Amino acid sequence: MTRDQLFARDNYRCVYCGEIFPAEELTVDHVQPRVRGGDRSGGNLVTACRGCNTLKGHRRLAEFLSAEPVARTHFFALATAVWPRHLRAVEEQLARRDTKRAQRERAR
Ligand SMILES: [Zn+2]
DSSP, X not given: XXXXXXXXXXXXXXXXXXXXXXXXXXXXXXXSOGGGTOOSSGGGEEEEEHHHHHHHXXXXXXXXXXXXXXXXXXXXXXXXXXXXXXXXXXXXXXXXXXXXXHHHHHHO
């Protein structure tokens, strides 16, 4: 899948902020990083604007979404072309983070 095909599939909309951008403002983001077995097929790719991509930085997706609740909501609403197994993996990582956060808050 080319960049242009990916952006067209996602209607030129960033999956993290939900805004529409011209192609030159968009980037390709991997759901599962390549080092963790993610590939470059459409089921592992999403459209992200430059601003959100910079904000995410080198954080893993679950880490980024855990820190950014608005991006989390947009991602699960918009990333409908991502493979279910990748979405499930992200949801499980987020659930573990939510549990740990709740345990920390109860311990205070
Ligand atoms: Zn964005």
